[in-house]
Amino acid sequence: MATVASKLRDLELPDVDGVVTRLGSLWETAPAALVFLRHYG
């Protein structure tokens, strides 16, 4: 069964400054806490 990490790994998203990051790069060498917000605030 595919993990959430494997499903998100190759997705690329911009940050608020427009810098695009491949999500998997966040947990390549150490754990990463990734929180999905329902709203800003």
Added chain:
Amino acid sequence: MRDHASELRELGARIGAVGVGGAFYARAFREDAGIDFPLFVDEQLAAYRAAGLEKGKLWEALTPANTVARLKAFAAGHRYGKPGQDVTQLGGAFVLAPGDRDLFVHRARTFGDNAPIVDLVGAVRAWKRASG
């Protein structure tokens, strides 16, 4: 999350947040909240779908349990900001590790269903102990 960011960093973890709204709202939120970790913008909800996060039902926001949760949050000083493009999109929290491992998975089942941050910190601590 913001209050526990330093604790997670001391354990060697990275932190990121993903939001559904546009960059304008996300930038304002980052400045208002004073967060110093990356805040990603997912206007197409691609990451939300990949993470298996569901849509809520608007009537659920009016249940007694959710109303109490909102009142408690308000009393604690939290204020709701811009909901973004999709007000029904639910959130979630994950701790992901090298080797594409899932150390912690929480998908919100309804509005206000937030993972305790201590659980995320605990997942990182357990990984660190197991990794030596």
